[in-house]
Amino acid sequence: MKRNPVVLILVGLLVALMLVFGVYKSRRPSNSATTPAGKPAVQAAHDFSLQTLDGKTVHLSDFKGKGVLLNFWATDCGPCQIETPWLVELQQQYGPQGLQILGVDAYDGGSQKDVASFAKKMAIDYPILVGKDSEIDAVANSYGGVAFLPQTFVISRDGNIVGRILGLESKSKIEDEIKLAIAPAAGAQVAKS
DSSP states (O other), X not given: OOOXXXXXXXXXXXXXXXXXXXXXXXXXXXXXXXOTTSOBOOEEOOOOEEEETTSOEEEGGGGTTSEEEEEEEOTTOHHHHHHHHHHHHHHHXXXXXXXXXXXXXXXXXXXXXXXXXXXXXXTOOSOEEEOOHHHHHHHHHHTTOOOSSSEEEEEOTTSEEEEEEESXXXXXXXXXXXXXXXXXXXXXXXXXX
């Protein structure tokens, strides 16, 4: 049986188009919950409790009034290794303006000693949060899940999720999201000069 090459090309193009569309849709945050005006509904960030590498308990609510980047990463994640130095620089640059980056060590399977060594090597100066896989899963699931790393949730000063960074994005994209996070809270009065 002879196959028509035009049909094979069309089928190949259709499959490629479906793959591209699927990747595009999976990288975009879901805005399925919308207001009547068609704008995404505001979603409050869920509070959680995890330990730092030095054993201190940290709650998201400890950072009320600050913009937070909640970054899920792992030491063996190549894109995370590219992103981490940017996050260190951005924490130093925007920390005085009210930014707090929180790194959640997700599914590393390694020891806290390995994570601490990685943090030291990368000069990470923001809290690294660790826990059992079940604890990390609970936090990730409260934010809609973490399908791949890195993944960052952008939380405004008033505690709402205002953005999501899926995978490795450019440093300038992360910086744009930081500006959303540290913008004055919706109800805050801004002093006029």
